[in-house]
Amino acid sequence: THIVRREDYLPPAFWIDTVELTFDLDPAKTRVLNKMRVRRNTAAGTEQALRLDGEDLNLARVLVNGQGATFKMDNGQLVLSNLPVDDSPFELEIFTTCQPEKNTLLSGLFTSQGTFFTQCEAEGFRRITYFLDRPDVMSVYTVTLRADQALYPVLLSNGNLIKEGQLEEGRHFAKWHDPFKKPSYLFALVAGKLVAREQTIIARNGKEHLLQVFVRPGDLEKTEHAMQSLIASIAWDETRFGLHLDLDRFMIVATSDFNMGAMENKGLNIFNTKFVLASQATATDVDFGNVESVVGHEYFHNWTGNRITCRDWFQLSLKEGLTVFRDQEFSMDMAGSDSARAVKRIEDVRLLRTNQFAEDAGPMAHPVRPDSYQEINNFYTLTIYEKGAEVVRMMHTLVGEQGFRKGITLYFERFDGQAVTCDDFAQAIADANPESELTRLLPQFKRWYSQAGTPHVQATGLYDEMAQTYTLRLTQTLRPTPGQSDKQASVIPVKLGLLTRSGQAIPMQLQGEADPATLERTLVLSEAQQAFTFVNVAQAPVPSLLRGFSAPVVLHQQLDDEELEVLLEHDSDPFTRWEASQQWAQRIIITAINDGNDTPELPPRFTQALSKVLNDPLLDAAFKDLVLTLPSEAYIAEQIATVNPQRIHTVRQALLAQLAAALQADWQRTWDLHHDTGAYTPDALSAGRRALAGKALAMLTLHSSTAEDTIWPGKAYQRFKDASNMTDRFNALSALVHARHPLAAKALPLFHQLFKNEALVLDKWFQLQASAPDLDGDILPQVQQLMKHPDFNIKNPNRARSLIFGFTNANPAAFHREDGAGYQFWADQVIALNAINAQVAARLARAMDAWRKLDEPFKAHAETALQRVAAQEKLSKDVREIIEKALA
Ligand code: HT7
Ligand code: ZN
Numbered sequence: 001t002h003i004v005r006r007e008d009y010l011p012p013a014f015w016i017d018t019v020e021l022t023f024d025l026d027p028a029k030t031r032v033l034n035k036m037r038v039r040r041n042t043a044a045g046t047e048q049a050l051r052l053d054g055e056d057l058n059l060a061r062v063l064v065n066g067q068g069a070t071f072k073m074d075n076g077q078l079v080l081s082n083l084p085v086d087d088s089p090f091e092l093e094i095f096t097t098c099q100p101e102k103n104t105l106l107s108g109l110f111t112s113q114g115t116f117f118t119q120c121e122a123e124g125f126r127r128i129t130y131f132l133d134r135p136d137v138m139s140v141y142t143v144t145l146r147a148d149q150a151l152y153p154v155l156l157s158n159g160n161l162i163k164e165g166q167l168e169e170g171r172h173f174a175k176w177h178d179p180f181k182k183p184s185y186l187f188a189l190v191a192g193k194l195v196a197r198e199q200t201i202i203a204r205n206g207k208e209h210l211l212q213v214f215v216r217p218g219d220l221e222k223t224e225h226a227m228q229s230l231i232a233s234i235a236w237d238e239t240r241f242g243l244h245l246d247l248d249r250f251m252i253v254a255t256s257d258f259n260m261g262a263m264e265n266k267g268l269n270i271f272n273t274k275f276v277l278a279s280q281a282t283a284t285d286v287d288f289g290n291v292e293s294v295v296g297h298e299y300f301h302n303w304t305g306n307r308i309t310c311r312d313w314f315q316l317s318l319k320e321g322l323t324v325f326r327d328q329e330f331s332m333d334m335a336g337s338d339s340a341r342a343v344k345r346i347e348d349v350r351l352l353r354t355n356q357f358a359e360d361a362g363p364m365a366h367p368v369r370p371d372s373y374q375e376i377n378n379f380y381t382l383t384i385y386e387k388g389a390e391v392v393r394m395m396h397t398l399v400g401e402q403g404f405r406k407g408i409t410l411y412f413e414r415f416d417g418q419a420v421t422c423d424d425f426a427q428a429i430a431d432a433n434p435e436s437e438l439t440r441l442l443p444q445f446k447r448w449y450s451q452a453g454t455p456h457v458q459a460t461g462l463y464d465e466m467a468q469t470y471t472l473r474l475t476q477t478l479r480p481t482p483g484q485s486d487k488q489a490s491v492i493p494v495k496l497g498l499l500t501r502s503g504q505a506i507p508m509q510l511q512g513e514a515d516p517a518t519l520e521r522t523l524v525l526s527e528a529q530q531a532f533t534f535v536n537v538a539q540a541p542v543p544s545l546l547r548g549f550s551a552p553v554v555l556h557q558q559l560d561d562e563e564l565e566v567l568l569e570h571d572s573d574p575f576t577r578w579e580a581s582q583q584w585a586q587r588i589i590i591t592a593i594n595d596g597n598d599t600p601e602l603p604p605r606f607t608q609a610l611s612k613v614l615n616d617p618l619l620d621a622a623f624k625d626l627v628l629t630l631p632s633e634a635y636i637a638e639q640i641a642t643v644n645p646q647r648i649h650t651v652r653q654a655l656l657a658q659l660a661a662a663l664q665a666d667w668q669r670t671w672d673l674h675h676d677t678g679a680y681t682p683d684a685l686s687a688g689r690r691a692l693a694g695k696a697l698a699m700l701t702l703h704s705s706t707a708e709d710t711i712w713p714g715k716a717y718q719r720f721k722d723a724s725n726m727t728d729r730f731n732a733l734s735a736l737v738h739a740r741h742p743l744a745a746k747a748l749p750l751f752h753q754l755f756k757n758e759a760l761v762l763d764k765w766f767q768l769q770a771s772a773p774d775l776d777g778d779i780l781p782q783v784q785q786l787m788k789h790p791d792f793n794i795k796n797p798n799r800a801r802s803l804i805f806g807f808t809n810a811n812p813a814a815f816h817r818e819d820g821a822g823y824q825f826w827a828d829q830v831i832a833l834n835a836i837n838a839q840v841a842a843r844l845a846r847a848m849d850a851w852r853k854l855d856e857p858f859k860a861h862a863e864t865a866l867q868r869v870a871a872q873e874k875l876s877k878d879v880r881e882i883i884e885k886a887l888a
Contacts, residue, residue: 001880005372006314012132013048014038016139017089021129025147025191027101027111034096034129036139039089046085052078052130053123056098056108059130063093078130094130103127104795104836112257113216115192116152117270119263122313122376125184135183135310136419145191146173152191154214158182158266160248178266180246181417183309188265190214190253197223201231204238209245213276214253222277225288225682226252229295236296236330241408243303252276252295256759259797259839260380261294264301271298274760274798280680280725282758285687287726292334297327308412311419313376317368317449318422320380321388325396328389340684342548342574343622349549349575352390354635356382357554360454361638362849363885365481369422369449374881377839383452390552391448395429397493397522397550398438398445406432422449437491437524444526445491452481455490457525459557463540469511470498470537475529476553482888492525495550495573498534498541501562503570506541508534520572522550542566547573559583565609574623581610581627585655589636592651593644602655607662614666621674622688625695630656633812637850644855649813653773660703667703671696680725687727694731698738705739713741720747730764737772744772752791762791763802770806772814779814780821783807794832797840804829808847815847816854820861823848827865830879831872838876845869845882863887 017037024031040046054076062069064080069092071080084090103110108127109118118128126133143157149172155164159178166172194214201209211230213223230252237243247267258272275294278287304326305319328348332341359365359382366379368388373379396404407429414428426446430439438445458475474494478487497520498506507517511533523532542563546555559567559580567580584606592600613619613627633652637643660667674693677686697716704712716735723729733751736744748769755761770783786792786803794800808815808826815822826847833841851862869875870883 001374001877001884003372003374004313004376006312006370009312009314011044012041012134012137013044014050014083014132014137015041016132016137018142019131019139020142020144022144023146023189025100025116025145025152027114027116028099029097030100030109030116032096032098032129034094034131036092036094036131037089038083038092039087040084042087050080050083050092052080052094053126053133054078054096054130055123055127056103057096057127057130058098059094059096061093061095063091065091066093096129098128105838106257106259106797107839109189110257112255114151115190115194115216115255116147117190117253117255117257118188118265119259119270120187120265121185121263122316122380123185125187128187131184133184134312135185136312138181138183138309138417138419140178140181141187142175142177143187143189144173144175145189146171147191151193154190154192154194156188156190156214156251156253156268158186158188158268180266180306182266182306183419186264186266186306186309188263188268188270190268190270193217194253195220196251197227199227199231201234203234203244205244207244209234209247210249212249212251214251215273215276216254219254219273219277222279222282225278225291226271226276226295229292230299232292232334233296233299233330236333237300237303237326240329240333241303241326241405243412246302246307250299252298256798257796259837262298264298264305266302266306269298271295272798274763277760278682280682282726282755282761284727284730285682285690287760288682289331289687293327293331296330297323300326300330303412307417308415309419311421313373313379314370315421316376316379317384317388317391318420318425320385321368321390322392322425324385324389325392328393335684337620337685339574339620339623340688343620343626343684343688345548346575346578346623346626348386350635352382352386352552354632354638356386356552357454358634358638358850359383360387360452360481361479363482363852363888364846364849364882365452367450367452367484371450371483375842375876375878377878378842378881387552394448394491394493394551395426395438395445397495398491398524399429399433399436403433403436404429422446441491441524441526444489447488447490451478451487451490452484453478453487455492455551455553457492457494457546457551457553457555459543459545459555461541461543461557463537465540468537469533469535470541471531471533472496472523472543473529473531474523474525476525477528482885489526489528492551492553493522494525494545495520495522495547497544497547497572498537499544499566499570500539501542501566503566505572506537506539509536511535520547544571544573544576546576546579548575549579561603561605565605568609568627569612578623578626581613582631584609585630586636586639589631589648589651589655590639592655593636593640593647598650599654600651602658602662604662607659610659611663611666614663614670620685620688621692622684624670625688625691628659628695630659637812637853641853642855643850643853643858645812645816645858646818649774657702657706660699661706664700664703667696667699671700675719677725677728690725690727690731694728694735697732698735701735701741702739705741713739713743716741717743717747721750726761730768734768737768740773740775756791759798763798766792766799767802767806767810770803771810774811774814777814777817777819777821779807779811780817780825784825794829795836797837800833800840804844805847808844816858818857820857820864823861823865827868830869834872834876834879835874838878841876842878842882845879845886848886851886 020035022033100109107124145155155174157176163175196212196214254273254276256273262271304322410432411428462471505519509517564580564584571577700712701716716732720732
């Protein structure tokens, strides 16, 4: 196995200043003429050969300055020697062909429903032509596309359209020029039968821009929300960061075959349809929110990623962590109220803690800036994206909003047009804020980039009544991760407040501090252990720690039920308030699991506290929905050393049933108050009301199903049939499916019938059935049956993800079977996908990351399944890396 290491980075031996590409597009055999102006990077030496990357290409001809050149092939690379030793430019022409319709990997040039698309990040450009396919080689591109006019009326590439016209035999051409230098991973082309929603906008500086969203005919009415999201993103980046759109024309194109969410190609973003198309009839509120955030994310990359890009792929979080931070802030600002902002923050934290913390604790643990990889596609991870965003967020916390804006401005002053590193970014933020804690602690802060794993922080408080002091002792530890045994202390901002037992905020003043007391502050923990003593504290306080989740750590503190109740009822910080409910529920669930108690009871104090939240007229519906949601089975598994997924499921389901029963009257009132959601708008407030109504309906349906009462299942079925929007309809359908009510068997075929022509809705239909609660092992056979459904297609990543991942990743109790059949199914699908699309296969392979934590008999079955995959002869390097690390 070939391992790529960060420490081996060397600057490129050559630069490619300009690229002229000419494509003769044909699905069976596309011809590519690549004419480059190349010059030696003499700073890197005078003798090195030019080694061009290539993959799955048929090479026809190589010319240097118009003359046939001698070259050799070495490990897939095209190697040219005898080139000028100085930096005088020369022209290199390479003529190749490729087969887009056979490209099921969806990397490079491929077809989807008769339209050509490209995906070049991270290393897909080498599947289009031979090139220095690395992000620090930046070139100016001119692209000519030639194709049959009837089949491919729309021809798009990056930048500006400079010429178009007719050719012989019904063909036509379009010539595009992108004035910005860019790395090859940002190249894109699209050719097919598409239609566009168009809008011209005038920016603050008076410049006109044409915005276009291209989709297949028939989908046009589903593009309004994407267009509005794009306009909002442009305005937001101007206001919040002073960053303006630098292009005359900005295009988004949707494809239904895509490995990821979307791609930020310069001026020509390519999107998975899932993150473009949205109508009230076919998309849920969550879908609308995702469209807004992904459109924002890709647009924000235009500056953080495209104008300043990564020097090498180890720096991936430079663009991804920063851009996720930016899209999170964008969604929060769009949500409007403080409370809606907090809801978004809680949702982001929930994703991080459930999935990224699990990654940090498993065989694929890696630093935000990894040290090595076998396959870069395996490193588009939650650590790079979500933890990377938390690292940027901590910088923001340490320098403040104004300081962060100054830092971003300096970052662009220094590095615009360059390919740089995570160190460069951190240095710019620090240099713009010389007096900040970030600057004082910078080398240590940067351990967030180099150390894998999630720090654990233990907090203990000591109140001295005589001295009227409160001492908070914070201790941090970081467990070893694969390849990193010694860890050092991190810089951990801990935002906090102190509360009286009746919930009043206590002013905080540290011993020896002249500053006036404040009601909220941020302590910076930078040593293994630190004590902070607050003075003039008149009573034993309840600490409210890690407000807003100010650092990506696991916090351990011994709060009793009364203290958790104080926080849940009174804390001014919505995150800590929600967290109190989760801590409390988690403790109840884990105690029952440890006690072997299958019929645990929810303590009345807990249900009363939740009831209070549910009935509080001052709280937002979306926040109530979050508080009233028990921690997921996956999150609970994260907290336990040896995991029996069946026990977690049994205990959680038992408590869920009690929550439904104990609060039945409250759920009814909640339903009455929220179910009439009026005319559909996808804003945060209305979405919150629909979410809470959906939760109430699910709880009432669940309770009725166990109590054999038909009223609520009947209402759910009626709602399912009558709903005027997909959110209400799908929530009603989910309520029936999750209660395993017989009416689900009537509703599911009807849903299919209604939406059989809506691919994204069919994905929901498959996913819902795959994630239904297991009854006597009946979900796996159902999934196997659905694999044979005429609408199932394993080659379509969205469809494969809904059914297969819906089972392996979203339904732990059905997947982790005592007979190991779930794991056998997993192995079969990894092997099948490996031959079709190695990137999707490798994602599926990761469903077994936590196998070593499993209890028997699960663990033994898991190992057998992993070994079976490992023994496959034709394993892609994508899947091999994941399986080898899991078994290491
Ligand atoms: N920067 C984009 C990454 C991406 C990607 C990576 C590997 C394989 C396929 C891919 N499609 C898109 C997505 C983003 O973060 O915006
Ligand atoms: Zn991104």
